[in-house]
Amino acid sequence: MKHIDSVRFCKEAQQLAGILAPVDLPRLAAEVLPASNFKVEWRAEGESPDALVLSLQSKVQMKCQRCLNTIDEHIDVSYRFQFVKDEQAAQAYDEENDEADALVHSRQFDLQELIEDEMLMALPLVSLHEACPDVGAAAFLPVDAKPNPFALLKNLKTVA
Ligand SMILES: [Zn+2]
Numbered sequence: 001m002k003h004i005d006s007v008r009f010c011k012e013a014q015q016l017a018g019i020l021a022p023v024d025l026p027r028l029a030a031e032v033l034p035a036s037n038f039k040v041e042w043r044a045e046g047e048s049p050d051a052l053v054l055s056l057q058s059k060v061q062m063k064c065q066r067c068l069n070t071i072d073e074h075i076d077v078s079y080r081f082q083f084v085k086d087e088q089a090a091q092a093y094d095e096e097n098d099e100a101d102a103l104v105h106s107r108q109f110d111l112q113e114l115i116e117d118e119m120l121m122a123l124p125l126v127s128l129h130e131a132c133p134d135v136g137a138a139a140f141l142p143v144d145a146k147p148n149p150f151a152l153l154k155n156l157k158t159v160a
Contacts (some may be wrong), residue, residue, distance in 0.1 A: 002016075002018070002110070002112040002115075003108045003109060003110055004016070005107045005108070006083050006105045006106055006107075007107070009044075010047060010049060010050050010052060010083060011046070011048050011049055012048070013047060013048050014045075014046045015043070015044065015045045016043070016044045017041075017042065017043040019040065020112070021038075021039060021040075022037065022038060025040065025115070025116045027120060028060075028116055028119050028120055028123075031062075031120060032073075033062060033063060033070060035061055036059075036060045038058050040058040040075075040115065040119055041056070042055065042115050043055045050082060051080065052080070052081040052082075052083065053078060053079070053081075054078070054079050054080075054081065054114065054115065055079075056078075056119055057075065058075045058119065060073050061073070062123070062127040064129050065126050066128050067129065067133065069129070069132070069133060071127050071129055073124060075119065075123070080100040080101075081102070081114075082101070083103050083104070084102050084103070084104060084105065085104070086104055087104055089102070089104075090102035
């Protein structure tokens with residue numbers, strides 16, 4: 001786990017960067033295809049007095065909801081956070097501000113958990129190819145591959 005002292009991190013405008021793997025981010029690993037074997041490149045930058053900018057880059061594999069084939073999702077996002085002193089202040093901040101989300105200051109702030117949360121938020125709700133590779137094949141399926149229900153009904157009537 002990667003913990004930071006968020007008060008000092010922001011005040012001293014510290015920077016940290018690294019790479020996380022599926023074993024570090026099990027909740028994210030559960031949301032993408034196991035074959036992804038993704039890397040999350042992250043960078044955290046403190047801004048005095050109480051701001052944090054988190055940048056995330058990754059490529060994960062998900063299942064296209066239209067053709068069910070694998071789709072590469074490129075994640076390249078940057079989020080801005082404002083640290084406040086407690087949960088109550090965080091709630092008040094979030095009600096009044098849209099440009100940044102509030103976080104609660106901690107001497108042991110779990111940066112890795114924040115990275116995982118934000119990666120999960122960055123995943124598309126529904127993955128779809130812009131143009132599915134199999135759409136062409138599906139369009140040429142013979143029309144009479146499935147029995148026509150009206151034809152079946154007609155056969156029944158004839159029997160009766
Ligand atoms: Zn597709």
